[in-house]
Amino acid sequence: MSNDLMRSKRGLQLDRVVLLGRTFEEYRRYFLLEPDDLIGKRVLDVAGGVSSFCAEANKLGMKVTSFDPIYSLPPEEITERSEPDLESVYRTIGSVPTYRWGYYKNPEYMRELRKRASTIFLRDYKIHPQHYVAGELPRLSFADGEFDLTLVSYFLFAYQDRLDYEFHRESILEIMRVTRGEARIYPTVTFEAQPSEFIARLRSDPALQTFVFAEIKTDFEFLVNSNSFLKVRHS
Numbered sequence: 001m002s003n004d005l006m007r008s009k010r011g012l013q014l015d016r017v018v019l020l021g022r023t024f025e026e027y028r029r030y031f032l033l034e035p036d037d038l039i040g041k042r043v044l045d046v047a048g049g050v051s052s053f054c055a056e057a058n059k060l061g062m063k064v065t066s067f068d069p070i071y072s073l074p075p076e077e078i079t080e081r082s083e084p085d086l087e088s089v090y091r092t093i094g095s096v097p098t099y100r101w102g103y104y105k106n107p108e109y110m111r112e113l114r115k116r117a118s119t120i121f122l123r124d125y126k127i128h129p130q131h132y133v134a135g136e137l138p139r140l141s142f143a144d145g146e147f148d149l150t151l152v153s154y155f156l157f158a159y160q161d162r163l164d165y166e167f168h169r170e171s172i173l174e175i176m177r178v179t180r181g182e183a184r185i186y187p188t189v190t191f192e193a194q195p196s197e198f199i200a201r202l203r204s205d206p207a208l209q210t211f212v213f214a215e216i217k218t219d220f221e222f223l224v225n226s227n228s229f230l231k232v233r234h235s
């Protein structure tokens, strides 16, 4: 077991936010996306990291911008940081009981998909740097209502042991400032496969009463109980 990544009794325990990336197909399933409906739409991928969603979706005709602190780094440095993260998770995840292997079958295939995602990302990051904006929640450097749809995959809720409630509230306020349509946040559980208790607090938070929250079920589950996303709209 590495110093950086430790396995708890149940869930995968990460001592920081790791640099792993998913493919377009994984995002499509996480968020129940209908690609044809998104052609020409402005989409923001917050905490996009080394995911290939931005690269693949732009190729399909969507107008995607990805936002992440790592975009202040050159490609080589991103590779140096993401490869050890993937290897640590790959070595550990097979024996963690909070995962269902129906889609990925085994850790080898999961690693293959993660590598595919980061390879596609890195190529695109060099060719289209304008699609990748460096920055950190809870602030977004975009205009009010700039995006039709904003996505957040594996950052909010999943990492709630590192990111407190106030961070979640400020992040959602900021996400909804730049989003004219809706935001979708996946998953709604922690790495312990437990529903995030922040969701009930967000729904009743006086600062967020101009938003409507709905938990939408999906048929995709890798992390146990991760078959839903939180949809947030302006009321």
Ligand SMILES: C[S@@+](CC[C@H](N)C(=O)[O-])C[C@H]1O[C@@H](n2cnc3c(N)ncnc32)[C@H](O)[C@@H]1O
Binding pocket: 017, 018, 019, 020, 021, 022, 023, 046, 047, 048, 049, 050, 051, 067, 068, 069, 070, 135, 136, 137, 138, 152, 153, 154, 155
């Ligand atoms: C587990 S990765 C998820 C990447 C991608 N969304 C996916 O699902 O494939 C988490 C990402 O959150 C990014 N991150 C860390 N702190 C952040 C912050 N304050 N604001 C935005 N992104 C952040 C990390 O750099 C990393 O790329």
